[in-house]
Amino acid sequence: MEFGYSDKVEALRTRLNAFMEAHVLPANIAWHREAQEGRYPLGLIDRLKAKAYGEGLWNLFLPMLREDEPGTPLTNLEYAPLAEIMGRIPWSAEVFNCNAPDTGNMEILHMFGTPAQKAQWLAPLLDGSIRSCVGITEPDTASSDPTNLQTTILRDGDHYVVNGRKWFTTGAKHPNARFVIVMGLSDTRTDVDPHARHTMVIVPFDTPGVRIVRDVPIMHHHAPEGHCEVLFRDVRVPALNLLGEEGRGFAIAQARLGPGRVHHCMRTIGQCELALELMLDRAMERQTFGRHLSDYANIQDWIAESRIEIDQLRLQVLRAAWLMDRQGNQAARVEVSAIKVGAARLQTRVVDRAMQVFGAMGLTPDTPLAFLWTWGRALRFIDGPDEVHLRTIARDELKKAKARRGTSLAYLVPPYEHP
Amino acid sequence: MEFGYSDKVEALRTRLNAFMEAHVLPANIAWHREAQEGRYPLGLIDRLKAKAYGEGLWNLFLPMLREDEPGTPLTNLEYAPLAEIMGRIPWSAEVFNCNAPDTGNMEILHMFGTPAQKAQWLAPLLDGSIRSCVGITEPDTASSDPTNLQTTILRDGDHYVVNGRKWFTTGAKHPNARFVIVMGLSDTRTDVDPHARHTMVIVPFDTPGVRIVRDVPIMHHHAPEGHCEVLFRDVRVPALNLLGEEGRGFAIAQARLGPGRVHHCMRTIGQCELALELMLDRAMERQTFGRHLSDYANIQDWIAESRIEIDQLRLQVLRAAWLMDRQGNQAARVEVSAIKVGAARLQTRVVDRAMQVFGAMGLTPDTPLAFLWTWGRALRFIDGPDEVHLRTIARDELKKAKARRGTSLAYLVPPYEHP
Amino acid sequence: MEFGYSDKVEALRTRLNAFMEAHVLPANIAWHREAQEGRYPLGLIDRLKAKAYGEGLWNLFLPMLREDEPGTPLTNLEYAPLAEIMGRIPWSAEVFNCNAPDTGNMEILHMFGTPAQKAQWLAPLLDGSIRSCVGITEPDTASSDPTNLQTTILRDGDHYVVNGRKWFTTGAKHPNARFVIVMGLSDTRTDVDPHARHTMVIVPFDTPGVRIVRDVPIMHHHAPEGHCEVLFRDVRVPALNLLGEEGRGFAIAQARLGPGRVHHCMRTIGQCELALELMLDRAMERQTFGRHLSDYANIQDWIAESRIEIDQLRLQVLRAAWLMDRQGNQAARVEVSAIKVGAARLQTRVVDRAMQVFGAMGLTPDTPLAFLWTWGRALRFIDGPDEVHLRTIARDELKKAKARRGTSLAYLVPPYEHP
Amino acid sequence: MEFGYSDKVEALRTRLNAFMEAHVLPANIAWHREAQEGRYPLGLIDRLKAKAYGEGLWNLFLPMLREDEPGTPLTNLEYAPLAEIMGRIPWSAEVFNCNAPDTGNMEILHMFGTPAQKAQWLAPLLDGSIRSCVGITEPDTASSDPTNLQTTILRDGDHYVVNGRKWFTTGAKHPNARFVIVMGLSDTRTDVDPHARHTMVIVPFDTPGVRIVRDVPIMHHHAPEGHCEVLFRDVRVPALNLLGEEGRGFAIAQARLGPGRVHHCMRTIGQCELALELMLDRAMERQTFGRHLSDYANIQDWIAESRIEIDQLRLQVLRAAWLMDRQGNQAARVEVSAIKVGAARLQTRVVDRAMQVFGAMGLTPDTPLAFLWTWGRALRFIDGPDEVHLRTIARDELKKAKARRGTSLAYLVPPYEHP
Structure with a gap:
């Protein structure tokens, strides 16, 4: 080690x-x-x-x-x-x-x-000359269970025809955005494996029928690159735009997520460190009732707890990255769920403390805190809500417990021998 | 009862x-x-x-x-x-x-x-034909300790001259806004009672030297009536615009706050009820992994805890209102601090749960939740940050404990008689 | 009001x-x-x-x-x-x-x-000349769902025959304990209404076959009156000892619980007040690093939060008592679940803070805190675990929401008219 | 890495x-x-x-x-x-x-x-043939600030004379306990460095004047080896029993603490893992309302959160151990405070969840949980209360922030150029 x-x-x-x-x-x-x-x-x-x-x-x-x-x-x-x-x-x-x-x-x-x-x-x-998007989440379905996705991507001769509505399509407003990878239902039968019915295709933004309906603010915040709602109406793309194989949309999405989540988590940590630095500088500068804020024990607790929590999360994220390098993204799946939940929750917690130390200024755009908070809140959904990741972890624990079932019973101390 | x-x-x-x-x-x-x-x-x-x-x-x-x-x-x-x-x-x-x-x-x-x-x-x-503002909080001072306020309101013959910068001046952008009640330092001596140095005057918005610098968004949200930053540069108002007496700014501010805080708290409760209703409707409608969200025990816990917390807060606010009616605003001062803290914290807590049940939609302007959350967050500063109110309550408890000092010792159970 | x-x-x-x-x-x-x-x-x-x-x-x-x-x-x-x-x-x-x-x-x-x-x-x-017990909870079943109870109370001619094992039978060690009201299965068919299969009978402690197996400590604490494990083996009591009717055990248990829970909750509040008094006295007396503990802002926060939470809970309990007086125990069922959860959680929270202020002494029997904490922890199960009560509240909210279903939708702000 | x-x-x-x-x-x-x-x-x-x-x-x-x-x-x-x-x-x-x-x-x-x-x-x-104790904490002083310690260890010719009262002297009841290392005041002047007034001496238990007054239970629990209150009355030990130098008691105590805290933390982790295993086995076995406890989402959340928190803490403890090996105990001082707080808090949190899953049985001595909880609670004081460690961490952060003071200001986004 x-x-x-x-x-x-x-x-x-x-x-x-x-x-x-x-x-x-x-x-x-x-x-x-x-x-x-x-x-x-x-x-x-x-x-x-x-x-x-x-x-x-x-x-x-x-x-x-x-x-x-x-x-x-x-x-x-x-x-x-x-x-x-x-x-x-x-x-x-x-x-x-x-x-x-x-x-x-x-x-x-x-x-x-x-x-x-x-x-x-x-x-x-x-080479950075274009940008791209990914369209998974939909406004009208509980996308946290992606088998719910309703956009269709149906084969029609040499084309796929895309119909549906996506949102939180990040980057769609970027001046260089050229295409979006769309995930949708290519097999509308309801009696087949729900994890084998979805497909991904590449849809250039200039294809007829693609329309950016609006840029959806995240807690009032408009990102300059946009988190857009995009409408796909009878959008025809060549069959050659199929990514991987038909029905393999989930497998591809899964492959996509591991490293990206590690990136998000580490950026979160950088943002938490910055929030802590801001909190410290502000606490040393401000006075109320004759003392610097940094001299109040409740604020000292917030500082210390932030330090503990950030350091713990960083180690866990780095370990997940190490595991992905050693054993592949799939093997680190549960660990990635763990850091995903941990990071999203930590960001809002640490930034909230920093805001409170800043006072009203912490709510304004004059510090990075308001953006960092709302972004942290969004992280609790992006790539899956906390509850779905907690469920993944719990099910993994339960599976392992089932495999060793009952071994913990040896630690019980019965008060007497039951007759 | x-x-x-x-x-x-x-x-x-x-x-x-x-x-x-x-x-x-x-x-x-x-x-x-x-x-x-x-x-x-x-x-x-x-x-x-x-x-x-x-x-x-x-x-x-x-x-x-x-x-x-x-x-x-x-x-x-x-x-x-x-x-x-x-x-x-x-x-x-x-x-x-x-x-x-x-x-x-x-x-x-x-x-x-x-x-x-x-x-x-x-x-x-x-009769509702005009609107008005109040200017207390300042961008450059820790206004949670109002003795820090730096705007000056100095007598000059038949006038007061106001100089300073206020922000979070709610309503300044309203088309009917006509005047702002400004609090500032009328006695710049540092060796006198710091609670007797501030004064309030009425400043019409059309007085030369008053300038609305900007509308400050609260976590990216621009209220249509504005929470504005207002600059006062050599603003002269007639001495007749003095509110109450010179040096009595704090006393007036104090009188002003009790009922207003009760109003805020009750509106908060209405907003929490609405958030709970939205959470319930959404949870009954959405399905993930084959179950309605309302069938998941963690979401049921959020619902139940919201109900408990809302009901508790409502009773406490109503009791504070009753106390104000019976004994006056001053007598209810500590109770008002209690509901102020409780309401601000509850609003973000309940709305956060509702947002999580809504999924990404909860972050958009398509539901009231994003606004209610950011407004709730602002409530943790408006009329004083949580920490100042907690301090007020603690000091009151300590004062009472001092008065009965030692009575709790009778409940100790010493293991033996010390020789 | x-x-x-x-x-x-x-x-x-x-x-x-x-x-x-x-x-x-x-x-x-x-x-x-x-x-x-x-x-x-x-x-x-x-x-x-x-x-x-x-x-x-x-x-x-x-x-x-x-x-x-x-x-x-x-x-x-x-x-x-x-x-x-x-x-x-x-x-x-x-x-x-x-x-x-x-x-x-x-x-x-x-x-x-x-x-x-x-x-x-x-x-x-x-007239206080004897004491009595109630035997509901069983060691071998998840008694939080009382339909799980396995003790049998079967009619045999002019007698009922009781077989089973109960625990946490409070008071069984009391020198004046004379009888225990036992709840058990009188109808062992599995295809009938599970809420109509249980019955209550009065079992004198001196009936042959009743044996107090042990006094079960609650987190190491032995109450002098005992929370006992009691074995019933072929215990025959006259049929006249039937309480109410056969199969009505749940209805009677339900009737029994409302007022008792209010009593528990109010005693909890008294205990929280005492813990707060102890915390205050101790904080004013102790010094670390040159300041009294009562001068530290984190400890002030604990004091203030305790005050807020105790006051809120008291109002809610009193309101539930008022509701029971007005509309009967059944009508207050959900409110009673709310105060039950609130009280159990509050007791451990407030007492924990007091312990922390006391330092190591808070863990000893020299203060009431250790007992109050462990008793508070037990309250999170006595008369039903928190989770069951939260479930009751949530289901009630969901039922009401279903009745008004959809009304909250009127508060949504759709961004455009869907075509 | x-x-x-x-x-x-x-x-x-x-x-x-x-x-x-x-x-x-x-x-x-x-x-x-x-x-x-x-x-x-x-x-x-x-x-x-x-x-x-x-x-x-x-x-x-x-x-x-x-x-x-x-x-x-x-x-x-x-x-x-x-x-x-x-x-x-x-x-x-x-x-x-x-x-x-x-x-x-x-x-x-x-x-x-x-x-x-x-x-x-x-x-x-x-070689394990005897056991020993350490006497630092005192019943009558706030020992979290050890400069408060009042036991005296005064030189008298070739002897030191010890007078005072210690408690939570772990192991004093062990049949093999032979000596206790006592820390006390060897310099009673009040105008000297308070960190240079304390000394450690070795006191054999059979020295006249040493008396074990009682075994103090920790939340009702009596450890078989005892956490004893020990009275020292005119206890004379040879000056050769001095440990290190006079006035160096704090330095020695400090040297003593780093590794011991790592041991405590890792044992805590083992205990949290055991508690999690117990929780899992129990949740899979019990049914309420027709479902296994392991199927309830709130219990799944507890499982997942326990897994996340345990894994995070383990990494942080291992990192602190690594740092001690690399740079010495002193260099790891702040990291050791961090794991100390983290571990004590985690133990009660995880064990509490497991208890709740066990129901009433979790409160009995029939599972390890009651002991693990009360021990975890004691850990929040042993080797210093949480608040002292948080203070250490915060002061270290503030010191570093002071050194880089103001650098975070470069991240602010002022809305305009102040004139």
Whole structure:
């Protein structure tokens, strides 16, 4: 067992921190002012992307990069601490081409894409010239149980015809968004395995029948890239746009989720660290009733509890990344559910404390806290609500308990021998 | 002891509920669409106000109404259940001229206003033809300890000169907003009683030097009436605009707060009830993994805990209102702190559960939940952060304990007689 | 609505408080020393009982007292504040003949007993010359669902034959314990209504086949009256000992529970108040790092939160008592579940805080806290675990929601008209 | 970074698990029956000790073992997973001579003992022929701030004279207990550094003036080895019994605490795992209302949350052990405070859930849960209450924040340029 980062990771952290400090943080106010005015800060982003690309701080999330593809491939365990650093300024992931949901799309295109699909869609994603979306969640169904999804993707000759409504399609408003990977029902029979009825296809945004209905704010917040509601009405795409095989939508979605969740969790940790730093600085600066806030024991408790909880979560996330590297995404499935729940809950908890220390200012857009809180709240649904992940963990525990059933009984201390 | 509402209150509740159902609820979508487009739905509001005025559902919050003033005067205990009903549709309080912060301003004008001030400012407030604001919180000071307030209100001949910056000045963007009651430092000496250095004056919005700098969103939410940042630069108002006496700002602020907090708390309860109803309806409708959400024991726990907590809080708020009616606002000071903390915490807790049951939709503006949550979060600061109120309660307990000091020792069971 | 105690109640509270201070509290250490040595402090108790009986502070819990029966009948609402006072010294309820489970037994004998049963069992209970038990919970079944109960009570000619094992039979070790009311299965068919298969009979402790197997400690604590495991092996009692009718065991148990739960809850409140007093006295006395504990903001928060929570619970319990008086025990069923959950949870929460302020001493028998905590923990099962009561409340809410189904939908704000 | 146990550790875990299963677990009921009858199960223990000694599973906790000392020295990181295994049966640590407080005493005798002290006291501790205690906490002072300690240890010629009262002196009732290391005030001046006034001396139990006043139960539980109150009245010990130097009591106490806390935490984890196993087995076995408890979503949540929290804590404890091995106990001081708080809180939380699943049985001595809960509660004071450790962590965070003061301000997004 070894709890220190490797030299390679330490070196990368140093480089990334330096980049953030030299280039990203100084651009932060400009980014927000442009975004608050409703424009995507594309010029600013493009300038920073070029710089990061030049330094090789590019596609760091993708272990499976080939030699002819741009970027620096890292294991999940190596990438995780870098995601933490990027998390401190949420929009910065795009600078390093490490932004969701494109990261997940690049992964599944790598794994399941045909050579033609890779040439057409993966290559420009890898070099950052386009962006992409994924359409799974639907407004009218309880998508936490994805067998409920109702959008249809039906074969019609050489085409698939997509009909349905998706929402929380992140990135659909991005000026570079070119396609969305849609999951839907390709087999409408109700008497077959519900996990084998869904399929994924690539739908270019310029296909007739695709319409971005609105950008859905998350607790009043409009992301500049949008979390959009998208309507698909008789959308025809070539059958060649099928991703993987028909009926394998769940398997692909599953493959997609592990690393992405680790990224989310590590960014969350970076955001919790930032919230803690803000809380500390504010608590040392403010006075009420003749004492600094940092001198009040309740606020000291919040600080200490935040430190304990952040450190615990980071270790658990890193361990999950290590497990994925060693045994594959599927083997780490339950651990990933655990960090998913832990991270979403921690973010709102730590940020809430920081807000309370800031007072009313913590509610305004003048600090990162309001965004971090609402984003943390959204994380409690994104990629599955807490309750579904807790259920996954519990069922796994119950399965293991069943296998060793009764062994705990040996620890009981009966008061007498029953006759 | 008697826990039932009086016949008078039951009759009023019936009338108000009927009005809400017949007139307010049907206008709710229109109100939101107009507000979401950035316009204050003044026409809609004026129409409803006229109707409510006509029915005598007017100024219900103001026990001290005189016969020549419009409306129906009720005790705090009588009004509280009506505030709960209004709370379900937050904008509806204005329909009955029961909206904050005007309610508090009408109270203090009643109590401390000169005849001229009453004629000029109170009368149009009472008949709903103008609106008003109160400016206490400041962006650059820890306003939870109001002795920190830095805005100055200095006498200069026949005028007061106001300099400073206020924020979270609710209602400043309302088309009818005419004046703001500003609290500031009128005695800049540091060696005098810090609770006798602040004064309140009436500042018309059209006074030169008053500038609404921006509307500050609360967790990304822009209220149509605004929670504004207001700059006062060399603002001169006639000395006749002094409210009460110089140096009595705190006493007036204190008088202002009790009933207003009861109103907030009861509206909170109405909002929690609504959130619970939404949670119930959604849980009965949605299915995951073959069961309705309402069949899951964790969601049943949330429902039951919400019911318990709401009922407990309601009783406590009603008791505080009863105490204010019996013994005055000052006597109920600690009880009001208790309900203030309880309500702010409950609102985010119950609404959070409802959101989780709604899934992603709970984060959108398509349900009232996102607004109710962020408003609940703001309540944890409005009129003082939780920690200040908890401190008030604890200090009161400690004072009482000191008075009876040591009596609990009689309950100890020493193991032996110390020699 | 009226939140003050009536003059009658205030007078009774004054008398009871005076009695406690003059007679009970001074005997507290002696009671504990005798109990810690394993003897039931019967002499001490008898002396105090005689005094209370003489003052008419007797059977205060029993609204249905007849004129020829000893004691002062009070409504539930009148008795509740007195139970709070008794709760401060848990063993004191016996002094006033207000101790569980005899109170519940007296109620059901009043309601369902035959004249002969009343003469033989109720009369001596009412005058305090004997004590009694109730046997419901069983060690080998999940008794939270009482249809699981397995003890059999089968008719055999003029007798009932009882076979089974009960535990947590409170009072079985009391020197005056004379009988136990046993609930069991009188109809072993599995195809009939599971709520109509159980029956209650009166079993004198001296019946052959009744054996007290052991006194079961509750988290290591042995109550001097015992929470016993009792074995019934071929125990024959006359058919005349049937309580009510065959198959009506649940109905009787239900009737029994409402008032008893209110008593428990009010005693809990008295105990929470005592814990808070102890916490306050200790916090003012102790110093660490140069400050009194009472000066630390985290401890102030615990004090304030305890005050808020106790006050809320008291109001809710009193309201449930009021509802029982007005509409009967059955009508208050859901409210009683609410206070049952609330009280059990509050007791451990408040006492835990007090313990933490006491430091290690809080874990010893030198303060009442260790007992109050473990008793509070037991309350989370006694008369049904929290989860069962939460389920009851949730199901009631769902039933009401179903009745008004869909009304909350009118509060949604759809973003557009669906075509 | 590497999250797997080393081969060496895996081999040791296998051996220890096998020993536990073959020898310790089968003796568990006998141990408890003997202990419940008030006798220390010395014969049983001695038999198992001989076996463990023979297998080299001995003194595993002591990295600094010399070649001439019995046992297998391991690093803290190597020992930690073994402590987890021992924790499942709390009394088993003694079998491997890894029981507190002897472990800490052996450490400080190793570090600070004179050759004579080592020969007389350390050698028999290392071979398990005697046991020892440590006397720090006092009944009459807030010992969480140890500068409050009042016992005096005053030099008088060739002797030290000890006067005072200690309690929670664990092990004083053990039949083999031979000495206690007492900490007290050797410098009664009040104007000197309060951290340099305390001294430690070795006091044999047979010294005149030492009296075990009573065995103090922890929440009603009497440990067979006792947590005793010990009175020291004019107890004279040779000056050669001084441990380290006069006035260095705190430094020694500090050195003593790091590893011991890691041991406690890992045993806690073992106990939480056991509680979770019990909860799982029970939930799968019991039925209420037609479903197994394991099918209820609230109980599934408890299971999942327990799994998440246990795994997080284990990683954090292992990391602290790793840090102690790398950088020394002092460097890991804050991390050790973090795990101390985390473990004490987790134990009561997880065990409480398991108790609730067990129903009333969880309160009895028939399962390990009641003991594990009360012990967990005691852990919230042993080696310092939570609040002191949280304060340590917060002060460390504040110190670091001060060093980087203001850097978080760069993340604020001011709405405009202040003029």
